[in-house]
Amino acid sequence: MAQANPTPGQTAQDMTDFRWNALYVIAAEEPVMGLNIKTELEDYYGTEINHGRLYPNLDTLVDWGLVEKRERDKRTNEYLLTSRGEALLARKQGWESERFDTGGSA
Secondary structure, rough: OOOOOOOOOOOOOOEEEEHHHHHHHHHHHHOHHHHHHHHHHHHHHHOOOOOHHHHHHHHHHOOOEEEEEEOOOOEEEEEOOOOHHHHHHHHHHHHHHHHOOOOOOO
């Protein structure tokens, strides 16, 4: 049952491709440091990702309750999915799988 007024980040429409991709990176090797997320996204996009793009998007994911940010040391933060982030990512993966699964029917 859908809520009448979902909070930001609760629905897929609030997510940009960049934020989805950050969630995938975090899910693959959590907890993960911001620099590792940056490197993974740079490899994917084939271009440099500046801090002014990465960290505001990560902060948005944290604000929306999809990602938890923890201080690893005085200079380094690490990120991991919350149960809410896992649920949203699983919902997206299920939705995609239903539409793009090529095994079986012709």
